[in-house]
Amino acid sequence: xxxxxxxxxxxxxxxxxxxxxxxxxxxxxxxxxxxxxxxxxxxxxxxxxxxxxxxxxxxxxxxxxxxxxxxxxxxxxxxxxxxxxxxxxxxxxxxxxxxxxxxxxxxxxxxxxxxxxxxxxxxxxxxxxxxxxxxxxxxxxxxxxxxxxxxxxxxxxxxxxxxxxxxxxxxxxxxxxxxxxxxxxxxxxxxxxxxxxxxxxxxxxxxxxxxxxxxxxxxxxxxxxxxxxxxxxxxxxxxxxxxxxxxxxxxxxxxxxxxxxxxxxxxxxxxxx
Amino acid sequence: xxxxxxxxxxxxxxxxxxxxxxxxxxxxxxxxxxxxxxxxxxxxxxxxxxxxxxxxxxxxxxxxxxxxxxxxxxxxxxxxxx
Numbered sequence: 001x002x003x004x005x006x007x008x009x010x011x012x013x014x015x016x017x018x019x020x021x022x023x024x025x026x027x028x029x030x031x032x033x034x035x036x037x038x039x040x041x042x043x044x045x046x047x048x049x050x051x052x053x054x055x056x057x058x059x060x061x062x063x064x065x066x067x068x069x070x071x072x073x074x075x076x077x078x079x080x081x082x083x084x085x086x087x088x089x090x091x092x093x094x095x096x097x098x099x100x101x102x103x104x105x106x107x108x109x110x111x112x113x114x115x116x117x118x119x120x121x122x123x124x125x126x127x128x129x130x131x132x133x134x135x136x137x138x139x140x141x142x143x144x145x146x147x148x149x150x151x152x153x154x155x156x157x158x159x160x161x162x163x164x165x166x167x168x169x170x171x172x173x174x175x176x177x178x179x180x181x182x183x184x185x186x187x188x189x190x191x192x193x194x195x196x197x198x199x200x201x202x203x204x205x206x207x208x209x210x211x212x213x214x215x216x217x218x219x220x221x222x223x224x225x226x227x228x229x230x231x232x233x234x235x236x237x238x239x240x241x242x243x244x245x246x247x248x249x250x251x252x253x254x255x256x257x258x259x260x261x262x263x264x265x266x267x268x269x270x271x272x273x
Numbered sequence: 274x275x276x277x278x279x280x281x282x283x284x285x286x287x288x289x290x291x292x293x294x295x296x297x298x299x300x301x302x303x304x305x306x307x308x309x310x311x312x313x314x315x316x317x318x319x320x321x322x323x324x325x326x327x328x329x330x331x332x333x334x335x336x337x338x339x340x341x342x343x344x345x346x347x348x349x350x351x352x353x354x355x
Contacts, residue, residue, distance in 0.1 A: 033308045036308075037304060040300075047274065047324060057274070057326045058334075059323060059324060059325040059326075059330055059334040059335065060323070060324045060325075061321055061323045061324065062304075064311070064319050064320060065311050066319070089335070090334075091330055091333050092333065093333055156336050156337055159337040160286065163283040163286055
C-alpha cells in the first residue's frame with residue numbers, strides 16, 4: 001500500500017514543530033497521519049525484505065504520536081530526520097552470542113543498498129547496548145534493532161522504568177515528579193543497579209569477543225602444518241579455551257539471572273505501596 | 274504478517290482490553306483504527322499497532338506490553354507454553 005511521500009522535508013519539520021508545541025491544527029493532525037501512512041508503507045517494504053533476505057520475520061511498529069512529538073519537543077530531533085519512525089526488531093531468541101549477533105547484522109546490512117550500522121555495544125546510550133542498522137527505503141530511514149537476549153532483558157527493565165517514571169529515564173534523567181523521597185531513592189538505586197548491570201554486560205561482551213578471536217586464531221593454527229610438540233601445545237590451548245568458554249557460559253547464566261531480577265525490581269516499583 | 278492494535282496503560286503496565294488482530298489484507302483498516310484510537314486516547318495510554326507473524330513472537334520482541342510481574346521470573350517458560 002505504498003503511497004507517495006506527502007510532504008517536503010521542510011514541511012515535515014515545520015509540521016513536527018507545530019504539533020510538538022501544541023499549536024497544530026486539525027489539518028496538521030491529518031497531514032501527520034498521512035505522513036505516517038507513508039512510513040507505514042516503508043515498514044512493510046523493509047520487513048518483507050528482511051524476511052525474504054535473511055529468513056527471519058522481524059516484528060515492527062510505527063512510532064506512536066506522543067513519543068514522536070516528545071522527541072521533537074525534548075530532544076530537538078527534526079521530524080524528517082527521525083530514524084526510528086519505523087522500527088523493526090529481530091526476535092532475540094537464539095541470539096545469545098556476539099558472533100550470532102554479528103552474523104545477523106551483516107546479513108541484514110547486505111539486504112539493503114544503503115545501510116549504516118550503529119554499534120551501541122561500542123558506544124552505549126545511557127547504558128543501552130544493541131546494534132541498530134539504519135537502512136534507506138525509498139530515501140527514508142528505517143531502523144532495525146538487533147539485540148542479544150541479554151541486551152533485550154536489560155532494555156526491557158529500562159522500558160518498564162520509563163513507563164512508570166517517564167521517557168526521560170531513557171535519556172539518563174530522573175524526572176522531578178517521581179513521588180516521595182523513598183520512591184525517588186528506590187528509583188535512583190535501581191538506575192544505579194541498571195548502570196552497573198550494563199557495565200557488567202560490557203565487560204562480559206569484551207571477554208566474549210577476546211575468546212572468539214582466540215578461538216579463530218587457534219582454528220587457523222590447527223589448519224597449518226605443525227610439529228608434534230606444537231600439536232601438543234595446541235591441544236593444551238584447546239583445553240584452556242574450552243575452560244574459558246565454560247566459565248563465560250556460567251557468567252552468561254549469572255547475568256541472565258541478575259538481569260531478570262533487575263526487571264522484577266523495576267516492575268515492583270509499579271506496584272502499590 | 275498480522276497486525277495487532279494495542280492500547281497500553283503505561284503507569285499500570287497493562288494492556289487495556291485485548292489486542293485486536295488484523296489480517297495482512299486488513300492492514301489499511303488497522304492503521305485507520307490506530308489513528309482514530311490515538312486521537313481518542315487519554316494521556317498515558319499508548320496506542321500501538323504492531324506487526325508480527327504471531328502474537329507469540331510479538332511477546333518476545335515487545336515483552337513490556339505483555340508481561341506482568343508473574344511472568345518475569347521465567348519468560349522463556351511462559352512463551353514455550355503458547
